[in-house]
Amino acid sequence: MxxxxxxxxxxxxxxxxxxxxxxxxxxxxxxxxxxxxxxxxxxxxxxxxxxxxxxxxxxxxxxxxxxxxxxxxxxxxxxxxxxxxxxxxxxxxxxxxxxxxxxxxxxxxxxxxxxxxxxxxxxxxxxxIPSRTYADPPQSYRHAIPITATAFSPDGTQIVAAGYHELTIWDPTQKKLVRRIKNVGQRVLALAFTPDGKTLAVGCGEPGKSGEVRLLDFASGEIKNVIARTTDVVLDVAFRPHSDELAVASADSMIRIYNTQSLEEIRVIASHADWVTAVAWSDDGNRLASASRDKSVKVYDGTTAELLATYLGHGAAVRGVAFLADGKQVISSGGDNKLHRWNIEGAKKVAEIGFGGEAFKLIRGDNFVLVPCADKRLLRIDLGNNTIAQEFKGHTDWVISAALKPTEAEPQVVSGSLNGEVRLWKLADGVLLQAWIAKP
Structure with a gap:
């Protein structure tokens, strides 16, 4: 029956x-x-x-x-x-x-x-919702994919590059793929290590469908936890100095702050009207800045999330943001092909530097900032005199990501481009050390 x-x-x-x-x-x-x-x-x-x-x-x-x-x-x-x-x-x-x-x-x-x-x-x-287990990436790629995020390993000997549902780890001295970390979102758009270098926060997702941050043990590649799951891709992540807190910027227009030890969502900031493309903490961790496709840059109190300043000088989507060392000024870049330097007090511009193309996420160093540009250059801006001090040339497509080597013995910078190329440079004189297509 x-x-x-x-x-x-x-x-x-x-x-x-x-x-x-x-x-x-x-x-x-x-x-x-x-x-x-x-x-x-x-x-x-x-x-x-x-x-x-x-x-x-x-x-x-x-x-x-x-x-x-x-x-x-x-x-x-x-x-x-x-x-x-x-x-x-x-x-x-x-x-x-x-x-x-x-x-x-x-x-x-x-x-x-x-x-x-x-x-x-x-x-x-x-x-x-239980965290998702993604299908393995292809054994070999038919085509190179954009290097939307890159980082040096904590000891500076390896380079981490965004892949398709994975991270690819390279030995730059031999341009050799040494391992692959799987089970991450379709596109990886942000990477940040904890201060001890043991955990890597991976901002990823599928545009228009899902986003999340995967916290992985870098040594083993094991996914430890998944946080900040949302309905659109995560675009940036930044650890608060001297803290376990992580700021997460997403294409759903939200900023989420998480404690990466307790996995608690500490607060949500809903101040932007469009994608939040970048976030950055001041060196002392007391302030948080965010850039958005809504053409604005905002600064908040790092603890209370009180809005302290809104800068509207770009007139175009903003892709990168960083604090200066004193915490009183902010630099930002984006679709207007310029770097803006402005005071938080009064949100007034004090300088600007023009580029030949749209600028992306900023990487601030000691009195300088690196700017990946759509004009196929990586630029080093001297923050002492607000001028272009160095040009890293040679990419044949947009430069969309970059990272500084964490060790001081031999300062180096890595850049990634839209056509899948990774380049390793000496920071001091811009000499090219290696170049390869980061495609398994």
Whole structure:
């Protein structure tokens, strides 16, 4: 008789979820809410006064006063009704309805008690969902990919480069691929080591779909934790000096601050109107700066997140930002092909340096800053006299990333370009040491 019932369900086209297969909030319900509901029912925007950004909020009535989830199996659940009603009230609004299988999952979860199976019911959806295991990257690439992020290993002997769902680790003396760290997001756009060099924060994601920071043990390549999961790609990360705090900039226009030991989300800054492309801390960690595609640069109190200054002098998307050593001035760069130097007090510009193309993330050194440019150059700007002191030439495509070697014995800089080339230079005189296409 059971086989006849299953066959009838198949013929009717009904989705089948085994009765003894428990529906998990973390694995089954939260991902649907995150993808289809959060944009209109989150903390920042709550249509109808209803939020779904965590389990606790999901249970609270919106402006209608109707219980989203009935307290008993027989009590009506407004959430389920809105998922299945006609188009005038159906959710999600102005988009495709949930599939029959997704609705069945919701129905079974509610009928089984709408249980929360995570650790803390107030945890945001992006942290409740089990972290994803990505498919392995291709054994060899058919084409080189843009080097959107690069870094020196803490001992300065290796170079880390962004790959496709991976990081590629190179011995620059032989231009040799020595290992690959897999299981990271599709695109890697930011890299930052903890002060002890043991943990690497990898800002990554798939544009328009997902973003996250993976904290990995650099020696073993093991993924230790995943934080800052969101609905769009992570564009930058920066560790607060003398702290375990990490600032995360995302294309969802948010800045998130996390404690990388406790994994606690300390605060969210929602001050920009578009992608947050870069973040930087002052040397003492007391202030945080952010750059955005909304054409603004902002400075906040590092502890309270109080907005201290907004600079609007670029008139174009801003891609890079850094504090000067005294913490009183900021430098920023972007789509207007200029480096701006300005005082935090009053947000007034004091100098500007023009380039031949759009500028990207800034790398500040001792009284200088490195600027990757779309005019195929990496520039060294002398902050003592606000002039271009050095040009690293030779790339045949946009230079989009760079990093300084952390050791002082032989100062070096690495640059990565849009066509997949990595170049290693002497910092002192700009002599090219090595160049290769970072393609497995």
């Amino acid at each position: 059971r086989h006849i019932t299953l066959l009838a369900l198949l013929l009717l086209g009904s989705p089948i979820v085994a009765a003894d297969s428990a529906v998990s909030f973390r694995s089954d319900i939260a991902p649907i809410l995150l993808e289809h509901c959060l944009a209109c029912h989150g903390a920042k925007k709550a249509e109808g006064g209803y939020r779904v950004d965590n389990y606790d909020e999901l249970l609270k009535p919106g402006d209608s006063g109707e219980l989203p989830i009935g307290k008993t199996k027989d009590e009506p659940s407004e959430l389920l009704r809105r998922l299945t009603c006609d188009e005038s009230e159906r959710m999600p609004a102005e988009s495709e309805p949930l599939t029959a299988e997704q609705i069945t999952r919701f129905k079974q979860w509610i009928e089984s008690g709408a249980v929360f199976d995570g650790e803390a019911s107030h945890t945001p959806l992006d942290l409740v």
